[in-house]
Amino acid sequence: MWQNTKHGLYRQFNFDNFNDAEKFLIQLLDYFKKSDYYPRLEIEGRVIQLWLINHSSSEKITNHEFETSKDINEIAERYLLLDSNKTESLIDHDVQVSLERVKLYADGGSRGNPGPSSSGFVVLDKDDKIIVDRGVYLGLTTNNQAEYTALKLGLEECIKLKCTRVDVFMDSLLVINQMKGIYKIKNRELWPIYNNIKNLINNFDEVNFQHVPREFNKLADAAVNRALDEELDK
Numbered sequence: 001m002w003q004n005t006k007h008g009l010y011r012q013f014n015f016d017n018f019n020d021a022e023k024f025l026i027q028l029l030d031y032f033k034k035s036d037y038y039p040r041l042e043i044e045g046r047v048i049q050l051w052l053i054n055h056s057s058s059e060k061i062t063n064h065e066f067e068t069s070k071d072i073n074e075i076a077e078r079y080l081l082l083d084s085n086k087t088e089s090l091i092d093h094d095v096q097v098s099l100e101r102v103k104l105y106a107d108g109g110s111r112g113n114p115g116p117s118s119s120g121f122v123v124l125d126k127d128d129k130i131i132v133d134r135g136v137y138l139g140l141t142t143n144n145q146a147e148y149t150a151l152k153l154g155l156e157e158c159i160k161l162k163c164t165r166v167d168v169f170m171d172s173l174l175v176i177n178q179m180k181g182i183y184k185i186k187n188r189e190l191w192p193i194y195n196n197i198k199n200l201i202n203n204f205d206e207v208n209f210q211h212v213p214r215e216f217n218k219l220a221d222a223a224v225n226r227a228l229d230e231e232l233d234k
């Protein structure tokens with residue numbers, strides 16, 4: 001669903017495959033060209049993010065943006081997609097689901113450090129299909145606490161999904177190396193959540209930690225900023 005943020009009317013589209021994403025993008029660009037409307041647009045593989053904003057209006061989001069969003073929805077409905085803006089899992093937990101191995105991308109952010117913070121995580125199956133995409137506002141905390149909380153929330157979701165093996169990807173070198181035992185945890189405030197995470201790991205047959213550059217963690221980063229924008233815009 002579309003969200004009203006300070007950066008504009010926002011929606012993220014997650015497609016099942018690259019072909020559908022490409023077809024949607026071609027029609028989308030044709031629509032913008034014909035309507036002489038040029039919003040902010042970001043593309044990451046099968047994920048397309050849009051921010052609709054009126055730069056000539058002090059209100060930024062006008063009726064025109066809402067009407068444009070309806071047109072975009074009609075274009076998107078022609079293709080099979082998963083709406084990542086749902087706040088719950090795309091899998092019904094009442095149904096027995098067996099996911100042997102999943103990918104967990106996690107991120108946290110604080111605007112102020114300490115300051116308003118949120119955590120975001122995305123769970124994908126072996127075919128890179130998004131199963132869960134969630135952002136959670138935390139209140140006032142630090143960036144490191146938000147990063148650790150994202151990992152904790154993501155692992156808890158993997159337990160609900162009955163996953164057995166998890167490959168964790170984060171752009172926080174500190175968290176990854178601390179979880180691997182390469183770095184010591186000097187900040188005592190992080191000890192409780194670190195120990196909590198270590199206990200959660202016991203629920204899996206295998207958990208691997210891998211550091212990735214920030215540009216490869218855009219889905220989780222987007223979930224962080226959605227949660228922050230939604231809360232701070234209230």
